[in-house]
Amino acid sequence: MGTIHPLEAQAYFERKYGFVEWVKRYSPMDELLFTVLSQNTTDLNSAKAFQNLINAFGTPEGIARQSVQSIANQIRVAGLGNIKSVRIKKILAEIKRQVGSYDISFLSDIGTENAKKWLRSLDGVGPKTAAVVLCFAFGMPVMAVDTHVYRVSKRLGWIDSKISVEKAHDELESIIAPENRYQLHVYLITHGRKICKAIKPKCEECILVKKCPSSLIRS
The missing domain is CATH 1.10.1670.10 (Helix-hairpin-Helix base-excision DNA repair enzymes (C-terminal))
Structure with a gap:
């Protein structure tokens, strides 16, 4: 057949x-954090972990100021808390180093392929995480x-x-x-x-x- x-x-x-119909889910930075939390867990658990982070620390800047352990305590519901907390800290630090802030909205201006490459260059961001961010936060034509x-x-x-x-x-x-x-x-x-x-x-x-x-x- x-x-x-x-x-x-x-x-x-x-x-x-x-x-x-496409509907924007989160801001680009929030989408990235949410998608990292969604790795190897359910949507329900990742949503709870993300809400815990936001309730506790407010913004990416607030999260970046926290210790790895403090972040891990808030995201345990998503599983692999000790691994994902390190990953989140590294991602935030690298974005701050490269961009000077925690705003990744510039990705909409550099083209889909360049945006993919930039996201995938971040430690802990693979093809799926990059694609989800570009798809749901930017509406880019990625799979x-x-x-x-x-x-x-x-x-x-x-x-x-x-x-x-x-x-x-x-x-x-x-x-x-x-x-x-x-x-x-x-x-x-x-x-x-x-x-x-x-x-x-x-x-x-x-x-x-x-x-x-x-x-x-x-x-």
């Missing part, structure tokens, strides 16, 4: 889940790949089953048009959570069942 083209899949998803996007894309045959999640970002961008990346990112996450689950996918309920090369249902 052949695979379905991303644009065709998007049309199916839109009929199933409705049209997705953020989380566990759901990664799994569903492999099952649909859009990326090789053995490709790393890091390399999947560039691979998916090579086959998905810029104007479709945000919508497909959201749709693939939604579909992965509701239907194309890691264990026991609900192929019998999938709108792509007849076009998916990994379908467990054969006609």
